[in-house]
Amino acid sequence: EAQVTQNPRYLITVTGKKLTVTCSQNMNHEYMSWYRQDPGLGLRQIYYSMNVEVTDKGDVPEGYKVSRKEKRNFPLILESPSPNQTSLYFCASSLYFRGSNQPQHFGDGTRLSIL
Amino acid sequence: AQTVTQSQPEMSVQEAETVTLSCTYDTSESDYYLFWYKQPPSRQMILVIRQEAYKQQNATENRFSVNFQKAAKSFSLKISDSQLGDAAMYFCAYRITFGNEKLTFGTGTRLTIIP
Numbered sequence: 001e002a003q004v005t006q007n008p009r010y011l012i013t014v015t016g017k018k019l020t021v022t023c024s025q026n027m028n029h030e031y032m033s034w035y036r037q038d039p040g041l042g043l044r045q046i047y048y049s050m051n052v053e054v055t056d057k058g059d060v061p062e063g064y065k066v067s068r069k070e071k072r073n074f075p076l077i078l079e080s081p082s083p084n085q086t087s088l089y090f091c092a093s094s095l096y097f098r099g100s101n102q103p104q105h106f107g108d109g110t111r112l113s114i115l
Numbered sequence: 116a117q118t119v120t121q122s123q124p125e126m127s128v129q130e131a132e133t134v135t136l137s138c139t140y141d142t143s144e145s146d147y148y149l150f151w152y153k154q155p156p157s158r159q160m161i162l163v164i165r166q167e168a169y170k171q172q173n174a175t176e177n178r179f180s181v182n183f184q185k186a187a188k189s190f191s192l193k194i195s196d197s198q199l200g201d202a203a204m205y206f207c208a209y210r211i212t213f214g215n216e217k218l219t220f221g222t223g224t225r226l227t228i229i230p
């Protein structure tokens with residue numbers, strides 16, 4: 001089954017304790033992206049990757065890091081989480097063809113609470 | 116910068132009736148895609164329908180159809196024969212054709228179905 005898998009689904013942690021949210025896709029997609037969803041703001045892009053070792057900032061990258069060492073994985077790293085990073089996070093992937101309308105496949109989301 | 120506006124935070128409709136959700140967007144691009152995503156309480160992001168800006172014909176998917184007015188930069192979603200399972204948050208999203216496949220989302224419309 002084609003899917004984007006995020007872990008964990010829920011996490012409550014404390015300020016300053018480094019954490020990683022994993023994202024893995026089994027569709028051989030080149031493009032992967034992280035979004036955060038906040039009430040009244042919709043979803044906003046944090047980082048994206050066009051392929052292995054190619055990453056770039058989205059609209060709200062502050063406080064986050066990513067890496068793309070393998071095509072299937074795109075972890076989101078919070079080196080020193082703060083309460084304003086409490087949010088619902090989504091990983092998404094798509095088959096990247098220049099100019100294509102391939103839809104993005106979303107993971108089931110990760111609810112992060114930073115106390 | 117591209118923006119997407121959903122001016123109706125909440126809507127409700129009687130079961131079996133028709134409802135239209137509004138979306139406007141702002142862009143200087145001529146080539147782009149528009150999407151409607153559904154987010155039920157399970158919080159999954161489910162693609163409902165998509166529209167290529169170069170196509171004049173409005174997209175339809177079963178009970179879901181759009182009214183795409185390119186000059187007015189309007190992209191509304193019509194749900195016919197509303198069902199209880201249609202209750203969800205609906206997000207309108209925009210993406211340019213070339214480059215970062217970032218989706219720019221509106222703030223969402225929560226749709227309630229009244230039995």
